[in-house]
Amino acid sequence: MxxxxxxxxxxxxxxxxxxxxxxxxxxxxxxxxxxxxxxxxxxxxxITFVGEIMACNTNSQAAYGQGMSSMPYSASHTVVSVTTNANTVIVSNATASAFKPSMNVKLGSALGSGQTFADRLIQSITDNGDGNSTIVVDGDPFTTVVGYILHAHRQVTTSYEAEQIGEDCGFILHNGRSETQVENWINGIAGHxxxxxxxxxxxxxxxxxxxxxxxxxxxxxxxxxxxxxxxxxxxxxxxxxxxxxxxxxxxxxxxxxxxxxxxxxxxxxxxxxxxxxxxxxxxxxxxxxxxxxxxxxxxxxxxxxxxxxxxxxxxxxxxxxxxxxxxxxxxxx
Structure with a gap:
C-alpha cells in the first residue's frame, strides 16, 4: 500500500x-x-534484496525472478574435487564466499551450461579447513568433474511463491504469471x-x-x-x-x-x-x-x-x- x-x-x-x-x-x-x-x-x-539485506524466509534467487543474479558471474567458480553420486560440490573458499544458502545454481562445463545440473538450491556451505568448502544442494545425487563451473542461475517464480515472498517480507509484488519478473521494492511498489x-x-x-x-x-x-x-x-x-x-x-x-x-x-x-x-x-x-x-x-x-x-x-x-x-x-x- x-x-x-x-x-x-x-x-x-x-x-x-x-x-x-x-x-x-x-x-x-x-x-x-x-x-x-x-x-x-x-x-x-x-531497492533491497531478499536474503542479503533482509532476513526473509524465502529463496533469494526466486525473489529476483527469471534471469536474475545476485552475485558476480565468474568462470573462476570451478569444482576442485571429483564428486560421485552425492549432492555436494567442492570449491575453493574464495568461490564459496560468493554464494549463500538458498541461491539457485547451475553446474556445467562453461558459464551458462548445466551438464551436471541446471536448477538446484544451495542448502548449506561448510568450510573444510583445508582452503576448500563443501556446498550441498538439493535434488538427486549427481557426479561431476574437476573444472566444471558452479554459477548463479535463474528461477521462474510461481504466483504462490511470490505470494509467500510478499508475506514474509512485507512487500507487495507484481506476479500475475509464473514467468513474470519479481522484484522486492523498498517502498512496496510492485515489480515490473x-x-x-x-x-x-x-x-x-x-x-x-x-x-x-x-x-x-x-x-x-x-x-x-x-x-x-x-x-x-x-x-x-x-x-x-x-x-x-x-x-x-x-x-x-x-x-x-x-x-x-x-x-x-x-x-x-x-x-x-x-x-x-x-x-x-x-x-x-x-x-x-x-x-x-x-x-x-x-x-x-x-x-x-x-x-x-x-x-x-x-x-x-x-x-x-x-x-x-x-x-x-x-x-x-
Missing part, C-alpha cells in the same frame, strides 16, 4: 509507442482531483519488467549522474535538475574513457535506511568476471538525457541482470519497445 492505495498491478502491461510528452499528459488527466504517477513512482532506484523499456517518472540523468525528485509537482522534464533543489543527486559513475558500455567489477550498498540502493563501485572487469546485474549506456551524445528508461534482463548467465538503464534526449521519442503505464496509487494534489 502507498498512501492508502494499492500499487500492485498483476498482468497489466505497459502501453508502447507512446512519447514521454503523451505519457505525462495521460498521467495528469486521469482525474481532476488526484495525480496519478507513472510506475515505479519516485523511488525507482531504492519484461521486454519493454518503461518510463521512470521522477528520474532524470545529466552528465553521468541520476537525479531523483520526490515532489511530483517539481518534476518537469524540460527543467535542468542541477538547478532545482527538489532534485537529489543519487549518484552514478564517472566514465572517463568516453565509451558507452563497460563491465562492472564491484557493487556497493549506499544510502541510509529505509532507502538503500546497490550502485556501481568499480569498473574494469572482463566479459566472464563481471556482475550480471546492471547494464548502462553513456554515449557522449546522450549525456543530456531527459528521459530515463529501465527494464530487466530475461536470460541467465552473462546476459542476465536486475536492470538495464537507457535514455532518450528528446521528449518525442517513441517505439514498440518503449512503454508507460499508470500506477493506481493516487497522490493528492
Amino acid at each position: 502507498l498512501n492508502g492505495y494499492s500499487v500492485s498491478r498483476p498482468d497489466v502491461l505497459p502501453e508502447v509507442s507512446i512519447t514521454m510528452n503523451a505519457a505525462e499528459l495521460k498521467a495528469e488527466a486521469v482525474d481532476t482531483t488526484m495525480l496519478w504517477t507513472g510506475i515505479p513512482e519516485e523511488l525507482d532506484w531504492y 519488467g519484461g521486454n519493454v523499456y518503461e518510463f521512470s517518472f521522477g528520474l532524470l540523468r545529466y552528465d553521468n549522474y541520476v537525479y531523483l525528485c520526490h515532489d511530483r509537482y517539481q518534476f518537469k522534464h524540460n527543467d535542468d535538475p542541477r538547478n532545482n533543489s527538489a532534485f537529489k543527486n543519487v549518484g552514478f559513475f564517472e566514465q572517463t574513457d568516453g565509451g558507452s558500455y563497460g563491465w562492472i567489477k564491484n557493487m556497493s550498498m549506499v544510502g541510509e535506511a529505509p532507502y538503500v540502493m546497490e550502485w556501481i563501485q568499480e569498473l574494469g572487469a572482463g566479459s566472464t568476471t563481471h556482475y550480471a546485474d546492471v547494464a548502462y549506456y553513456l554515449a557522449p551524445s546522450w549525456r543530456g538525457t531527459r528521459i530515463v528508461l529501465r527494464r530487466f534482463g530475461w536470460s541467465d548467465g552473462s546476459g542476465c541482470g536486475r536492470r538495464s538503464l537507457d535514455g532518450y534526449n528528446v521528449l518525442s521519442a517513441s517505439s514498440w519497445r518503449v512503454g508507460w503505464r499508470a500506477s493506481p496509487s493516487k497522490l493528492p494534489k
